[in-house]
Every structure is written in structure tokens, then in C-alpha cells.
Amino acid sequence: MTDDTTSLVLEHLRHIRAKVDSLDERVGRVELRLSVIEQTLGGLYAMAGSDRDTLQSAIRRIERLEQRLDLVDH
Template identity: 55%
Template sequence: MTDDSLIIKHLQAIRAILGEHGERLERIETRLSSIEHTVGFIYAGAGDDRATMQGLARRVERIERRLELREGDD
């Protein structure tokens, strides 16, 4: 076996390994993107929940004032 063919075989083995790692990196990137997307939805949902809770707190305060269960802050 000549030195050239040995080098070619090594380069082919290196290329195969890099190809495997490339496929793995693509899968990792896809999964990371999915996680980022999910976290974004969770974050947006938490903001919606906070707004809902603030609205409910205002309504309860209004009801308490009307029923004279709480002194008015106005």
C-alpha cells in the first residue's frame, strides 16, 4: 500500500466521522430549537396568566368596595 492510498483511506475515515458528527449536530440543533420554541410559549403564557390575575384582583377589590368589605383607596 502506498503512502498516498493510506492518506486517502485516513481522509475517508475522517470524512465519515465528520459526517456522523454533522448529522448529530443537526439533530441537536433541531431539538434545541424545539426547546426554545416551547420556552417562548411558556413565557408568553406566564405573561397572559399574570395579566389575568391582575384583572381578577382588580375585580375582587371593586366587589369588596361595593360590599363595603374594604375601605376605598380612591
């Protein structure tokens, strides 16, 4: 290989390396953002389950009150 060819190959390899490094950095940022989204969704699911339990508890209490006050049809 001539010096010109070697130099050209090295230049291309440096360019490729820079692109790979840039992509690696971007993938790292995307992974971080995805992790935050997953944590947020997990929290939302947990809150939804808690809200559902709270609602069911309130419904049971209202039903008991209606029965005590004889407001329900038997």
C-alpha cells in the same frame, strides 16, 4: 509517494470524512432539538404573561367587589 502511502492517506481521509459527516448529522439533530426547546420556552413565557394579566384582572374585580360590599377598611 508510493502506492502504499497514497492508499494509507486516502484511508485516513475517508475515515475523517465519515467522522465529519457523522458530526454534521449530530449537530443538525441538536440544532433541531434546541429550536424546539426555544419555541417551547417562548410559549411558556407568553402563557406566563397572559396568566399574570388574568390574575391582575381577577384581583381588580375582587377589590371592586370588596368596595361595593363595604368589606375593606378605609
